[in-house]
Amino acid sequence: MEKFTQLTGVAAPMPAINIDTDKIFPAIHLRTIKRTGLAKHLFEEIRFRADGSENPDFILNQGPYRQAKIIVAGDNFGCGSSREHAPWALTDFGISCVIAPSFADIFYNNCFKNGLLPIALPQAEVDKLMDDAKKGGNAVLTIDLDKQTISRPDGEIVPFAIDPFRKHCMLNGLDDIGLTEQKAAEIATYETKTRGERPWVFGLTEKAGA
Amino acid sequence: MAQPRTLFDKIWDSHVIAPAGEGTYLLYIDLHLCHEVTTPQAFEGLKLAGRKVRRPDATIAVADHNIPTSNRKAGIDEPESKLQVDTLERNVVEFGVPYIPIDSINQGIVHIIGPEMGLSQPGMTIVCGDSHTATHGALGALAFGIGTSEVEHVLATQTLIQAHAKNMLVEVNGSLGAGVSPKDVILAIIGKIGTAGGTGHVIEYGGSTFRSMSMEGRMTVCNMAIESGARAGLVAPDEITFEYVKGRAYAPKGGAWEQALAYWKTLPSDPGAHFDKKTSLDAGQIAPHITWGTNPEQTAPITARVPDPADIDDPLKRAAVERALQYMQLKPKTPLVEIPVQRVFIGSCTNSRIEDLRAAAAIARGRKVAEGVRAMVVPGSGLVKHQAEEEGLDRVFLEAGFEWREPGCSNCMSMNPDRAMKGERIASTSNRNFEGRQGPGAKTHLMGPAMAAAAAVTGRLADVRQLG
Numbered sequence: 001m002e003k004f005t006q007l008t009g010v011a012a013p014m015p016a017i018n019i020d021t022d023k024i025f026p027a028i029h030l031r032t033i034k035r036t037g038l039a040k041h042l043f044e045e046i047r048f049r050a051d052g053s054e055n056p057d058f059i060l061n062q063g064p065y066r067q068a069k070i071i072v073a074g075d076n077f078g079c080g081s082s083r084e085h086a087p088w089a090l091t092d093f094g095i096s097c098v099i100a101p102s103f104a105d106i107f108y109n110n111c112f113k114n115g116l117l118p119i120a121l122p123q124a125e126v127d128k129l130m131d132d133a134k135k136g137g138n139a140v141l142t143i144d145l146d147k148q149t150i151s152r153p154d155g156e157i158v159p160f161a162i163d164p165f166r167k168h169c170m171l172n173g174l175d176d177i178g179l180t181e182q183k184a185a186e187i188a189t190y191e192t193k194t195r196g197e198r199p200w201v202f203g204l205t206e207k208a209g210a
Numbered sequence: 211m212a213q214p215r216t217l218f219d220k221i222w223d224s225h226v227i228a229p230a231g232e233g234t235y236l237l238y239i240d241l242h243l244c245h246e247v248t249t250p251q252a253f254e255g256l257k258l259a260g261r262k263v264r265r266p267d268a269t270i271a272v273a274d275h276n277i278p279t280s281n282r283k284a285g286i287d288e289p290e291s292k293l294q295v296d297t298l299e300r301n302v303v304e305f306g307v308p309y310i311p312i313d314s315i316n317q318g319i320v321h322i323i324g325p326e327m328g329l330s331q332p333g334m335t336i337v338c339g340d341s342h343t344a345t346h347g348a349l350g351a352l353a354f355g356i357g358t359s360e361v362e363h364v365l366a367t368q369t370l371i372q373a374h375a376k377n378m379l380v381e382v383n384g385s386l387g388a389g390v391s392p393k394d395v396i397l398a399i400i401g402k403i404g405t406a407g408g409t410g411h412v413i414e415y416g417g418s419t420f421r422s423m424s425m426e427g428r429m430t431v432c433n434m435a436i437e438s439g440a441r442a443g444l445v446a447p448d449e450i451t452f453e454y455v456k457g458r459a460y461a462p463k464g465g466a467w468e469q470a471l472a473y474w475k476t477l478p479s480d481p482g483a484h485f486d487k488k489t490s491l492d493a494g495q496i497a498p499h500i501t502w503g504t505n506p507e508q509t510a511p512i513t514a515r516v517p518d519p520a521d522i523d524d525p526l527k528r529a530a531v532e533r534a535l536q537y538m539q540l541k542p543k544t545p546l547v548e549i550p551v552q553r554v555f556i557g558s559c560t561n562s563r564i565e566d567l568r569a570a571a572a573i574a575r576g577r578k579v580a581e582g583v584r585a586m587v588v589p590g591s592g593l594v595k596h597q598a599e600e601e602g603l604d605r606v607f608l609e610a611g612f613e614w615r616e617p618g619c620s621n622c623m624s625m626n627p628d629r630a631m632k633g634e635r636i637a638s639t640s641n642r643n644f645e646g647r648q649g650p651g652a653k654t655h656l657m658g659p660a661m662a663a664a665a666a667v668t669g670r671l672a673d674v675r676q677l678g
């Protein structure tokens with residue numbers, strides 16, 4: 001995974017609440033075995049018209065927002081399906097950060113595995129950033145993960161909170177699996193102990209013929 | 211005395227291997243269910259890194275989303291669907307993962323077959339790259355959906371790095387009125403707490419209504435825990451649970467059964483255990499529910515009318531309702547029972563178990579699907595289909611003009627050919643009414659199986675209680 005340190009860019013305002021992962025990445029395109037090249041289906045149903053042409057009303061089809069690196073969104077962003085295709089499509093489009101009052105749990109987890117930074121802030125702070133975002137190319141935001149700050153175009157600094165372990169992994173581009181493998185001995189000890197306590201859950205899927 | 215703990219706390223504590231960082235833990239996973247949609251990139255990741263599947267004996271795979279529900283023998287027509295299923299079949303061979311083939315009677319929707327085969331058991335941690343994994347929580351297991359990177363993590367290490375969720379109790383007491391089903395209970399709950407009401411929490415469904423509910427009903431309820439944002443849904447294991455698990459293909463037998471049973475009985479929440487959040491509903495007040503909008507909190511009793519955005523003060527909520535009504539092409543204040551439907555879907559991991567099919571068949575019996583309506587019944591698994599046919603339910607449906615199909619996800623998410631036609635309005639027993647989920651422009655109304663059957667025979671949203 002690439003390291004995430006600082007990011008400066010245009011933010012696209014998407015004030016709607018409950019933007020779900022079906023909307024971010026439609027189900028029909030889940031029929032892929034790849035995790036790359038998915039930006040073409042990002043927000044497809046609202047981004048394109050029935051004839052395949054761009055819908056000019058959709059924010060990411062407008063001027064500076066085509067280069068947006070940040071989305072400022074409404075409450076409960078990423079709700080619904082667990083599909084990681086949603087963060088894959090967002091990062092493939094060039095989005096590296098989503099700011100919202102709240103996120104759905106699975107989407108939030110998925111973001112960190114893909115170098116996409118989800119920042120949850122109180123509604124009042126999000127409202128200010130939403131106003132900045134509406135100014136398009138005239139107002140870029142700068143996000144500093146190490147300092148945990150967002151710099152607004154007027155110079156105001158908005159601090160944000162993040163779990164220290166996730167921050168560490170993101171700053172250093174660490175692979176979770178590699179980290180967990182360092183705990184191999186503890187995992188093996190746990191397995192031995194559990195095999196004694198709850199033997200019936202071991203070998204479970206091999207017990208009967210399918 | 212030890213601190214009283216919730217069911218969730220107990221399962222969590224017994225699966226923590228070690229702290230992983232501030233506030234996060236390395237959690238052991240007992241059972242990993244895999245399907246074709248969310249695993250190809252995970253297996254690819256393993257391959258690239260030269261990793262193996264750590265515990266194939268705790269892993270099982272099935273194809274359910276993409277497969278056609280008619281003429282199975284002809285294979286899969288749509289090339290993308292075929293590639294995904296072929297990829298799964300190659301990966302299970304390469305990595306030695308047990309697999310349930312498409313032509314097996316055990317094949318079905320992953321969340322139907324886990325409990326049905328006795329794989330999902332109380333006290334376990336169960337994951338799947340699928341948000342409706344919460345279904346298995348009906349057995350008193352901690353079951354939750356994960357993304358594909360986490361699927362890869364579990365395949366490689368049999369563990370996950372997780373933050374401890376909070377505890378939430380949703381209590382429903384009393385008996386359900388005639389014609390009111392578990393689906394109505396969960397729709398009413400989501401309507402009350404909202405699509406983010408459970409975010410960051412594991413919900414335990416408690417109270418007398420759940421205590422007397424069948425396992426099938428509890429699965430319908432837990433299935434939709436995610437629709438209120440919850441990490442997982444749980445029902446404490448009891449005699450109904452044990453009776454259900456006993457004798458199933460993968461369930462413990464003999465001495466192991468006795469040992470397991472003794473353990474399972476220790477799992478229910480202790481009296482006085484702390485819940486961070488609580489809410490309650492009175493079962494007697496719950497009427498048959500449907501959704502009128504484009505997310506599962508936009509529900510109403512069938513006796514109500516389409517809401518009027520003008521009555522909503524919060525501007526963001528009002529905008530969301532306006533947008534939903536525009537998409538659903540509904541006028542404010544229209545009585546719900548006057549809304550015509552073109553399609554009916556009875557199936558999905560929410561409502562395709564034998565009880566669901568019995569409830570729908572009871573309404574379909576001796577009636578006819580209304581003119582201009584296409585109605586589909588898609589059993590959740592080969593075993594459900596077989597049992598329904600033993601009971602003659604297939605004849606009831608076919609005589610009434612419903613289609614009787616092969617098991618799979620089907621029109622729930624439209625990855626296979628069963629998707630709705632452009633803009634059709636659907637009465638559906640599935641779990642999500644998001645824009646476009648059942649087909650481009652498709653307008654979904656969620657409801658229970660008897661209500662969906664009532665919509666099929668009347669050609670409109672209908673109150674099943676009026677059909678008798």
Ligand code: SF4
Pocket residue numbers: 274275319320321340342558559560618619622623640641
């Ligand atoms: S039936 Fe629907 S919700 Fe359930 S697993 Fe299949 S696609 Fe997902």
